[in-house]
Amino acid sequence: MSMTEAQTTTRKQALGSPLDRADGRLKIQGLATYAIEKSLENMAYAVVVQSTIPHGRIRSMNIERARQSPGILAVYNHHSGLIIHPAKTFGQGGAAAQAFLPLQDDKVLWNGQHIALVVAETLEQATEAAALIETEYEQQAAIVHPDNPDARPETVDALTIEWGDAVPALAQAEVQIGGVYTTPREYNSPIEPHGCIAHWQDGSLTLWEPSQWVGGARQVVSEWMAIDREKVRVISPYVGGGFGCKGGIQPHSALACVAARELKRPVKLALTRPQTFTAFGGRPRTHQQLALGASRDGTLQSIVHDSWNETALNDVHKEPCNAVTPLMYASPNFLSHHKLIHLNTVNPSWMRAPGENPSAFALEVAMDELAWALKMDPLALRLKNYAEQDPQAKIPWSSRQLREAYQQGADAFGWSKRPLEPRSLREGRQLIGWGMASGTYPVRRTPGEAQIVLYADGRLEVQSSGVDIGTGTYTILAQTAADVLLVAPESITVLLGDTLLPRAPVAGGSQLANLLTGAVHKTALALRDMLITLAVSTEKSPLWQQSPAALALADGFLWLSDKPNLRVSFSELLRLSGNDKLIAHQDTFATTASEDDRNKADSTSSMMVPPTEGGVSAHSWSAIFVEVAVDEDFGTVRVKRMVGAFDSGRIYNPKLTESQWIGGMVMGIGQALLEEGAIDDRDGRITNANLADYLVAVNADIPELTTIDVGKPDYLATVLGGKAVGELGIVGVAAAISNAVWHATGKRIRDLPITQDKLL
Structure with missing residues (x-):
């Protein structure tokens, strides 16, 4: 195959091509390891206990039978002194899904609130002991339904939108229609329920968490635990669905983190399916x-x-x-x-x-x-009012x-x-x-980073802390790099979902694909320039002192455009130049962006650019x-x-x-x-x-x-x-x-x- 043919074949597989998902085979074979499937030595298992009333206080909680059960390591409640510090929520410019902090006081604010945590040697032991806890409440009047007279609407001034003079114009309109439209509570219900593994070691914490945003999760964990964010690592290699509910880390993960610190051993906490309906919320009414x-x-x-x-x-x-x-x-x-x-x-x-x-x-x-009131075709009505x-x-x-x-x-x-x-x-x-x-x-749009590593054996690796929530991030990032470097996408490894990797924002708001392809494309161009520069500046290279503009590359080789036989492979070029790898790192930040700006984009919602x-x-x-x-x-x-x-x-x-x-x-x-x-x-x-x-x-x-x-x-x-x-x-x-x-x-x-x- 000639170099031109190689270029053509590779381009058919690159960006814009209908490639199968790179992670698809792993998933259907059961070889994709999700966060909670991580195996660690000396693992303990935690089970959450939830409230059974909607509002009030915990009068008493009998936990002795649970403590005396076989295999029990700890039973925690609001008397246990587990300190969880507040974390900024989305609305405050942070990354926490809820302001609620579990086990910090005796207040009950909803039915299904976390009120105790049982940790044992096995999941079965923890589950059995959790069922033995008896709680008495001092109930208070609850506002469960929006129709309750005590449920008072709070106006959000920032969400008031107005132009013209709408009320009089409505009254004067020749045709008027209107009504009340309602939607009920709806739940995300991903196949993979929420759960995590927390591992505390020497003042640092590693959390395996199904997350749409590992940078945000790291920030929230650092706030909960009152430790530097550099001492927190969040890993989320695959996510079994989220649809938004894994965009922000939830309070049960805080419980796993503090329990791991108390017990000095890894703690796995998995919510049951019923618990996922009250441990966090879906779409509201x-x-x-x-x-x-x-x-x-x-x-x-x-x-x-x-x-x-x-x-x-x-x-x-x-x-x-x-x-x-x-x-x-x-x-x-x-x-x-x-x-x-x-x-x-x-x-x-x-x-x-x-x-x-x-x-x-x-x-x-x-x-x-309105179309029916006008006896007009619904599509024609929409075209009539098309906004230019x-x-x-x-x-x-x-x-x-x-x-x-x-x-x-x-x-x-x-x-x-x-x-x-x-x-x-x-x-x-x-x-x-x-x-x-x-x-x-x-x-x-939120800015972010990407890194591509070319190893001496010719392997190419794209790296980002952004995650693949089942949408195909692994695949399109390989295609993006392949589009620039003209190699087969299957030859590129993509690493995602780890806070040790270059910073990326939440996989939410349908923004991540556009952000990361942009960052990877820019990084691949930088690596391409690095390879060409290396090829013409390395004395032992067959392309030494050639004009950079005269070089082409594809399929893991560089060559002189008018002399295709004068070529060198990527791996051979690294050997000849004495490099064990080449690293290109680029981002989509403004040139004036500070390190603080980069951290904010990775860990808060404050850097998201409006449409x-x-x-x-x-x-x-x-x-x-x-x-x-x-x-x-x-x-x-x-x-x-x-x-x-x-x-x-x-x-x-x-x-x-x-x-x-x-x-x-x-x-x-x-x-x-x-x-x-x-x-x-x-x-x-x-x-x-x-x-x-x-x-x-x-x-x-x-x-x-x-x-x-x-x-x-x-x-x-x-x-x-x-x-x-x-x-x-x-x-x-x-x-x-x-x-x-x-x-x-x-x-x-x-x-x-x-x-x-x-x-x-």
């Missing part, structure tokens, strides 16, 4: 009152939007339901407030597309209602292929054949409905088209087919991108038809805290899903032209399904999930 005003021709005149989400009694999680409403459509008048309602619940947290997801549900169902620039920021889009998404999605679906009237389509006893909705997700930075508004876009069948007798809803057209900018790996889009669509089906956290209003207990009763979509629920890429490289959004992928797929799906159900039945469902009782 949301409530939106939304009104649209339009002229008779369908032109929007006003949007008035008032919303709230539930949050913890002494903590804060914002699920901004006005994330999409000010962006999607052009309206001269707009007013939106978002509030928080503090309840006796664990603090909610990120779940795929937090804010954008519920926001799009309300807006896109309301737009469907960001309506809120009043700046141009970096790119917006939403028209193309509408057109190509509609064509693939056959939308032009949709009858306007509901209940017009039928297959026997099945009522057929077609619905559609729009979606969007912002392009968030409107730089004079343009950067977002991904989608159009979702759905067909449902509703059984006329039983009210059961089945999704028959779905088409999603997506603008995510440049696609780094079509196979992985399609997988992410489909994953979001599947999760959207679960949200629309199945998922609902059931809370007992008497005591705040989650009554379906297991995967038998908390229903998620399974294979039998999922029909043919078609994805269409309409994006183009957007170099105003990111260095390599990509935009958000992972969270875009779910946005708008529930609304499209709800709209399809209305088209099938004539019944408008504004409260998720869409269940039989709401249709019959």
